[in-house]
Amino acid sequence: MDVDTRLLRYFAAVAEEGTLTGAAQKLFVSQPALTKQIRRLEDDLGVPLFVRSRSGMALTEAGRELAARVPALLDGWDEAVQATGRAARLLRLGFLDAGAVGAVHEVIAEFRRARPEWRVELRQFDWSDPSAGLARGEVDAAVVRLPFPGQEGLNVRELFVEERGVLLPARHPLANNGTVEFRELWDEPFVAAGAETGAWREHWLAAEEREGHPVRVGAVTSRPDEWLGAVAAGCVALAPASTARFYSHPDVVFRPVRGVSPSRVGLARPKGRTREATLDELLEAIARRLSRR
Amino acid sequence: MDVDTRLLRYFAAVAEEGTLTGAAQKLFVSQPALTKQIRRLEDDLGVPLFVRSRSGMALTEAGRELAARVPALLDGWDEAVQATGRAARLLRLGFLDAGAVGAVHEVIAEFRRARPEWRVELRQFDWSDPSAGLARGEVDAAVVRLPFPGQEGLNVRELFVEERGVLLPARHPLANNGTVEFRELWDEPFVAAGAETGAWREHWLAAEEREGHPVRVGAVTSRPDEWLGAVAAGCVALAPASTARFYSHPDVVFRPVRGVSPSRVGLARPKGRTREATLDELLEAIARRLSRR
DNA sequence: CTGCTTCTATAACCTGGTGGCATGGATGTG
DNA sequence: CACATCCATGCCACCAGGTTATAGAAGCAG
Structure with missing residues (x-):
């Protein structure tokens, strides 16, 4: 029987987490996708791996057998990939x-x-x-x-810390200010990362610095060019200071912001x-x- | 990086066989499919695994590293599957x-x-x-x-041996004979298995018993109902004697054949x-x- | 009891990966 | 020089896998 290692990672995540919903978040996929995958794994094996209940997914005996072996298989594969890299x-x-x-x-x-x-x-x-x-x-x-x-x-x-500023449409009223107060941006439509990225998305919407004020999401994107495009089209987005040096767009300007935490870069x-x-x-x-x- | 174990089996087969064409036959897939898969594996890893030449595919150093690890991974997975079966x-x-x-x-x-x-x-x-x-x-x-x-x-x-006969359309002239000489069937259109099954296909076309006479393939199918249907539609097909007892179709008759080897059943x-x-x-x-x- | 929360399951839809066939190109061989 | 034997490519059909939206079941609080 054939499996994708992705499916094994899914299984391992659900086994460890105990809920589909929780595992789905960690895996950056939607919960229905996980539901389907896990069910398919069980169908392929012809063996139930979990007992479903309101409180989550509990491993069956067969599930425990599998869960005991999967991590070693995944590690083995990762090691093999690394080995080919070394060899080459x-x-x-x-x-x-x-x-x-x-x-x-x-x-x-x-x-x-x-x-x-x-x-x-x-x-x-x-x-x-x-x-x-x-x-x-x-x-x-x-x-x-x-x-x-x-x-x-x-x-x-952690390598270094970098202030975060804001990308604004060139015609935006705040684009003339030298420095923007984060509070002034609370009601602007923000560009956000996909919902699957959880805390990461929150961090770049600066959810913690809003004192409970709700976020307005104006666009969802996962790629730099779409991101700049969304700003040019009227949204705003937080960005690290270096962005100003590496990306540019005629209708987008970068301004420092007071009142948001800096971005930390790590290895x-x-x-x-x-x-x-x-x-x-x-x-x-x-x-x-x-x-x- | 994620892989399907199927892809690993492909890789292992090519590594062992030394040619795409040969490995493709053993794997019951077409050669272009293998070409594509192996190339994709190399692209994903970012590392060439084989050196191509007119005489086949030779492993690179990185390829050898991988080939040394893959069998253990595949065995590990098969063992895990078996373990879940045992547990259940x-x-x-x-x-x-x-x-x-x-x-x-x-x-x-x-x-x-x-x-x-x-x-x-x-x-x-x-x-x-x-x-x-x-x-x-x-x-x-x-x-x-x-x-x-x-x-x-x-x-x-090996468990037992069973004579092979032929399935004929009910209106076929030979359908009235008690026993058919295989030679009489040489020019009939045969139902065959897919080309990917190689020697298996040959065996059921009785290629070896034709003394070099070419095969006429009238239909290609891989499922019993299509197979009977093709015969009803005018083709002929070799079949083990037990077929007569387990499958039936109003427009199809079974006749013993002289001059073909028997079918051997094994566990x-x-x-x-x-x-x-x-x-x-x-x-x-x-x-x-x-x-x- | 009712409404809220927190799980999983299902439906409808879209995309890209995977395989098949036919064919091309390169390279030794009779 | 034709032939056989490899691998590569183009085109097409299909399904697996993802997403969003929504339903269903079951605790828990007021």
Whole structure:
């Protein structure tokens, strides 16, 4: 019988979490999708894995047998992926926005000179996965924005802190001010990340700094160009200061904001994985460079 | 990064076989499908796994690393599937045609009385997989028709031998004869299994008994009802004698044939897997009953 | 008892992955 | 020089998997 490792991750998440709803949030998928997948797994195996109830999903005996084996299988696969990367002398780095990556390109160029036999791949991820590919094991390490959901399962090293400002349509009245008070933005329509990103979405809507004032969501997007487009079309969005340097749009302006917490940039890698010395070397170099700011 | 175990089996087959074309036959898929899948695996990993040449596919260093780990992962998964079956007291048997299964139903009924806590699931597979689900690990054991491709990788025990005859349209001139000479059928349009089944297809077209005379394929099908339908519509097809007892169609008749080898029925199970005592017990009972004929 | 909350299940719809067939291109071989 | 044997590509059909919206069941508070 064939399965996708994705399905195994789903199963493991539900087994651990005990509810579909909860697991769905951690996995960045909708609850109905999980319902269907878990049911399909049971159908394929011909064996019930959970007992459903109002309070959630409890493992059956067969489910416990499976749950006992799945983590090792997933780890085994991740290790195999890592091994092919090692064999091919490839290091994969994930990132979300050009701002956070900043001087990383220079570090990589130096690294390349020092270790010409290695290749470094820099992959950009969209905001549907705030872990920049780490959650799914698609990269060896990632430059991330803290905080994000799933962070606890990773090894995260904070690098630096950056003020957040706001992107405004060029014609917006506040676009003339030097600095904007966050309070003035409370009733503006915000660009938000997808609902599946939970706390990450909240953080970029600055839900905590609103003193209970409700959020108006004007657009939902997960990619930088759509994001700028939405602002040009009349929405507003919080953004780290570096955004102003790396992205630009004729009808969008960036203004500092008083009253929102800063954005923290970190370097993340999987927990407790076998260490690849060359990767450590690169990450160390990146950390040194970025922390300096 | 997520993969389907199917993709891993594909990779393992190509790695072992050394050619896409050859592996495709063993896997019962088309060669272009394999080409695409292997390429996708390489793209996902961001690492080339094979070096292509006119003579086939040679593993790269990274490919060897992967090939060294994949079998263990696949075995691990199969074992996990088996474990859930054990925990749920479930035995899965695959079969292809009602004829070969014959008295198995009675054996199962007896077994059920003796071990009421166990459940036996009898699953029918179509001819796109002559191993009746064993190749993909979908069953614990299977009643099969020998020979079939992939047989070497399994533990096969021959049970009995059964003459093959021919299914003819009722209005066919030969339908009046008592026994048909196979030679008389050489130019008839045959119903065949899909090209992906290789030697299995050949065997049921009796390619070896034609003394080089070419085959005329009148229809391709993988399911019993389509198969009978094709015969009713004017094709002919070889079939084991038991077919006459288990399938019937108003416009189709069965006649014995002289000059084709008989069909051998066997009981197959995965090689070198941990033995489940209860499964052994059931298989032993089936073997005893079927061999008696 | 009623309304709210918190679970899972179902329905309708959309998209992209996966496979099949037919065909092309490259490269040794009789 | 034709042929056989590989792998790659283009086009098409289908289904698995996702999303949103909504229903259904069951505790819990007033």
